[in-house]
Amino acid sequence: MRILATTLFALALFAGPAVAQLEISSPGQQAIPLALTRFLPLEEDVRPEIAAEINEVLEGDLGFSGLFDLVDPEAFLSDADKIGLLSIDVNFSQWRLLGAEALVKGAYSVRGDQLVIEARLFDVNRSRLSNGRRYVGRLKDLRRIAHAFADQILKALTGFEGPFNSRISYVSNRTGNKEIYIMDSDGYNDTRITDHQSIALNPDFSPDGRELIFTSYQRGNPDLFRKVLASGTENLLSNRNGLNVTARHRPGGDEMALTLSRDGNTEIYLLDRNGKIEDRLTRSWGIDINPS
Structure with missing residues (x-):
């Protein structure tokens, strides 16, 4: 969530x-x-x-x-x-x-x-x-x-910033498939964002709140997608072989941190807005996942 x-x-x-x-x-x-x-x-x-x-x-x-x-x-x-x-x-x-x-x-x-x-x-x-x-x-x-x-x-x-005009993104399987939903902070205006009829997960709002990135198995591989909330436009950002999961926006910018397993090991990479790799952030023999 x-x-x-x-x-x-x-x-x-x-x-x-x-x-x-x-x-x-x-x-x-x-x-x-x-x-x-x-x-x-x-x-x-x-x-x-x-x-x-x-x-x-x-x-x-x-x-x-x-x-x-x-x-x-x-x-x-x-x-x-x-x-x-x-x-x-x-x-x-x-x-x-x-x-x-x-x-x-x-x-x-x-x-x-x-x-x-x-x-x-x-x-x-x-x-x-x-x-x-x-x-x-x-x-x-x-x-x-x-x-x-x-x-x-x-x-x-x-003196504290209020949370009331926030929105929550989450995953639900109420339709029989795991889809992405958003709702207001009080639970109203509950809206389904995806209709992939598959498994969608790991939603993350862009810093300006206008877009949502998420991973979906719609094409058989866990690929990264972006959804423009106002227009409903959706595009594929990363479909590299293996995992494209747990993407998170960089605060205040267009870049994203994304977990990839393209070389057989799970590492965290920095991608630009269009999904192009800018940098590899981790180099470990273990499993690196969930950037924040």
Whole structure:
């Protein structure tokens, strides 16, 4: 199983300046009290199912982290029913009364298949905006957008990079053959990537998350393939005699480390993007495998 932290694809992301830290009075490792309000419509097209799904993702991500104590929505006062994308429009005294130290507000609009989400994180103690994002995408991007803002919340409040907008690649034999699948960090958007009707294994995301390399026995030999996720284009990278397995991308580059057994001994090689050998990395009498 491979996990990749990705940016949003096919989305335009506009970000204003963000305050790096919030004033948090919770001592030690105590969970941060955070109020998550329901996202409201920016226009007359009210789509309650959209608001519900945004909040479901945010609540799931933040709750899963164990770092936040979500304020009970049943206790919310009148300010929760206002969009309040600017600090001047937020009644911070109401949220302080509820014990919240961070506040999430947001709004959405839908035109055809286009989705716009305005998301805000406020510092309740300082009565100011901490982080604001405007996401533009398609309706199918809704969960990815919500995961992305959950990452922003975690970063602003803890300083840690968030894992929520990650994707996981894995192997499953649910069809009777071992195929490659990817899914979001919370298990949604589970998608089969290969249909080789054979054995596919060792998936690895490219550094930018746009491609996946993997080994497949489709042609009878364990060969290395690349899949472009957006287009579905697939090409053969290495079909050298013997093993072409456990390929891993070089962080920040196009090169790959790959285990080959072409000379009768299992060694690790460095390949360029097109599968050409650039260097042999190991020279051992033993079995060298699984570069990382």
